[in-house]
Amino acid sequence: MVWLSCALAAIAGLLFGMDIGVISGALPFITDEFEISTAMEGWIVGSMMFGAAIGACGASWVSKSLGRKKALLLSALLFFAGALVAVVAWNPSILVVARILLGLAVGVASFTAPLYLSEVAPERIRGTTISFYQLMVTVGILAAFVSNLAFSYIESWRWMFGVLMIPAGMLFVGVMMVPNSPRWLASQDRFGEAREVLTKLRSSQVEVDYEMKEIEQSIEEEDKNQGWALFRSNSNFRRSVLLGIGLQIVQQFTGMNVMMYFAPRIFEMSGFQGTEAQLWSTVVVGLVNVLATFIAIGFVDRLGRKPILYIGFAVMAAGMAVLSGILAIGPTTTFLQYTAMTALLVFVTGFAMSAGPLIWTLCAEIQPLRGRDFGIGCSTVANWVANMMIGTFFLTMLDALGGPMTFGLLAIVNLAFIVFTLLLVPETKGISLERIERNLMRGEALRDIGR
Template sequence: MSDATKSSDTTDAGGEVQGPGLTGSMLTAALVSAVAGLLYGYDTGIISGALLQITDDFHIGTGMEQTIAASILLGAVIGALACSFLSERLGRKGTILVVCAVFVVGSLASALAPNPWLLVAGRVVLGFAVGGATQTVPMYVAELAPARHRGRLVLAFQLAIGVGIVISTIVGATEAVSWRIAIAAATVPPVVMGLLMLRLPESPRWLVKRDRVDEAREVLTNVRADGYDVQPELDEIIEVEELKQETRSRDRGWRGLRRPWVRPALVVGCGIAIFTQLSGIEMIIYYSPTILTDNGFATSTALNVSVGLGVTYLVMQIIGLAIVDRVGRRRLTLVMVPGAAVSLIVLGWFFVSGNDGHDQTPFIIATLIIFMAFNAGGLQLMGWLTGSETYPLAVRSAGTSVQSASLWSTNLLITLTLLTMIETFGVGQTFWIYAGFNVAAFFFVLRFMPEMTGHSLEDIEKHLADGKFSPKDFERAS
C-alpha cells in the first residue's frame, strides 16, 4: 500500500490501521447501488416466469421466446458502451440520473407492448438502462468510497441483484400476477433511485479529472467522517491525475485501453466478466424452469425450484458481502469455483446416465442449489467489483464500459444458444461444457487476478503503471 494511502487512514488505540467510518452520504450511495442492482436482477429475471404467459398471449414459438429473453441483453450491451461516453461528459451522477429515466421509459414500453416485436423493442430500451447502470453505478460508488469499505459498498449492487432475482422468481411462481403488471412494477424503483441520487455529490475523482479540485475536496469532506483529514487522499488522487495529464491523449479514454501498461487490467476485468457468465449462472436463472419442465418436472415444481435458487443466490451474496474484505477477492474466488465445477459435473451425470427420473428429483434439486451456493458466493461477487476498482482513472469509464459489454455480450450469446446446445448435445453434456468453463475460470484467476483487497484505487493504478500487476507483485506489496 502506498504511503499516501496509509497516511489517509487513522489509527485506533490498539495501533491497528483504520479507514474513515461510513457516513450518511456513503450509506445513501450504497442504497442507490442497491436499487440499481435490484432493477438489474428483477428486470432480467422476471422474463423467466413471464414467458409462460407471454407465449399464451402472443401465441409465439421458441424462436421468439429466445428473442424476447435476449432483447434486454442486446440493449445492455448498447447501454454499457454508450454510458461510457455519457459518464465522461455528464459525470457519473448525471449519467445515473439519465439511466433512471430510461428505466422508467423501458419498463412502461415493455408492459404496454401490444405485440411481441414492440415488446422486444421495449426490452431493448430497458436493457440500455440495465447496461448503463452496470457500467456507471459500481464505478461511482467505488470512486466515492474509502478503500477500507469499498468492497462491501460496491457489492451492495451485487447483493441487490440477488434480491431482484428472488422477487422476480416469487412473482413468477405465484402465476397470479399478469406479466404486464409484473414488468410495469419496475417503474417505481428507478424513481426512488433518482430521488436519492439528487442528494448525492459528483464523484471526487471525476471532479479532479475536470480540474475542479476545490469541489472534489468539498465532496470528500462531506462524505468522510467528521475530523477525517481528506488532504492526503485528495493529494493522491491529484498526483495520479497529474501524471495522466502529462501523457498524450492516446493514454486516455478508449485509446488508452490499447496501451500496454493498461492491458493487464483489461485482461483481468473482461476475463472475470466473461467467466461470470460462462460459469453457468445465467443458464440456471433464465432457463432452469424450461430445462426442468422439458425433462418431466411439473411446472409448479420448476417455478418453486427457481425461487429456491434465487434465495440461495441472495443468501450467498450476503455471506460474501460480509467476508469479502476480510477473506480477499482472489482467495474467495479460488475456494468457491471448484465447488461450482463439481456440482455441474454431478448434474450432468444425472442426465447422461439416465438418473433423472422422479426418484432422483430431490438430488437434482439439491445439486442445483449447491451449484448456486458456490457460484453466487464466489465468482459472481467479482464481476462488477473488479470492474469498479481495476482500471486507471484515465480509462476507467472506457474500461468499465468494455467490461460490462463483455459480460452482456457473453450473456446474450448464452441466451441465444443454450436451448440449441441442449438440443444438439443433450442436457447433461451441456452441464459438463459449463463445468469446463468453471475449470478454465479457476486457472484464469490463479494466473491473472491479483489480490486487490485493502488497496486504494490509486495504489492499484500505481501497480499497473509500474508493470507490477501480477498476483505475486501484490503479495509482495502487502
C-alpha cells in the same frame, strides 16, 4: 453519507436483478399468448443483453462527460420507459423493443453503479460496498421471481414487467439526493468540489487530505491521453482493459444467467412438472442467491478476492457435474429430482459468494483513473455481449447437445476458471486504487498489481 450513497446507488442493482429475473416467469405466458417459436424465445431473452451492450458503450461517454450521478438518473428513466412499453406490447416485436430499452437501462446501470461505489467508498470497505450492489442484484432477481409467482395465478406477464416501474421511480428520486463522485469531480479539474464531497464521505480531515493528495498525484502522473488514445499508446493500460474483458467473459460463461433466464425449463428437465411447481422452485433459487451473497459481503475484505473465487469456481463445477450426472441417469425418482435441485442450488451458492459480486469489484478496481470509464465500459460491454450469446443460443445448444453434455461442459469450464484466477487475477484487498494504478503502470505482472 457513504452508506446512504451506496444504498441508493444499489437500487440500480435491484432493477438490474429484476430485469434479469422477470423473463423466466413471463416467457412461458408470452409463448402461449403469441405462439412464438423457440428461436423467437431466444431473441426476446437476448434482446435485453443487446440493449445492455449498447447501453454500456453509451454509459462510458455519459459517465465521463456528465458524471456518474447523471448516468444513474438516465438509467432510471430508461427502466421506467422499457417497463411501460412492455406492459402495452401488442406483438413480439414491440416486446423486443421494450426489452432493448430495459437492456439500455441495465447497461448504463451495470457500468455506472459499481464505478460510483468504488469511487465513493473508503478502501477498507470498498469490496463490501460493491458486493452490497451485487446483493441488491440478487434481491432484485428474488423479487422478480416472487412477483412472477404471484402474477402467474392470473397469468399476467404484463404485470410482471409493470412492477419494474416502482423501483425505477425510487431510483430516480434517491439518486437526486446523493453527491457526485469525488474522483470524477477531480478528473474534471473541480478539486474544490471534490474536497467538499470527500469531507462528507470520510470520517476525518486526515483521511480527506490523504485521499485528495492520492487523487491529485494520480492525475498529475497520468499521461495526457485518456480513453481510446490511452489504450492505443499505453501497453499497461491495454493489459488492464483486456483483463477486465476476460473477467466479465468468465463471469458469463460460468452459466449463472442461464439458470436465471431458463430456470423453469431446467426444473422441468429435472422432473418438476407444472408451471406453478417450476416457479416455486425458481423462488427457492432466488432466495439462495440472496443469502449466499452475504458470504461475499462478510469475507471479501477479510479473506480477499482470490481465495473466495477459488472456492466459488470449485463449488460451481461440483454442482454442474452432479446435475449433469443426474440428467444422464434420468430423474425418475423423487430423491433424484431433489438431488438435481440441490445441485443447482449448490451451483447458485458458488456463484453468489464469488464470481457474482467479485468480478464487478475487480473490474472497478484495476483500471487507472484517466482510463477508468473506458476500461470499465469495455469490460461491461464484453459482459453483455457474452450474456447475449448465451441467452440467445442456450436453448438451441441444449436441444443439440442434451442436458448431460451441456451441464458437463459448464463443470469443466468452471474448473478452467480456477487456473485463470491463479495466473492472471490480482489480490486487491485493502489496497488503494492509486497504488493499484501505480503498480499497473510500472509494468508489474497483472496478478501482482494489488501488492
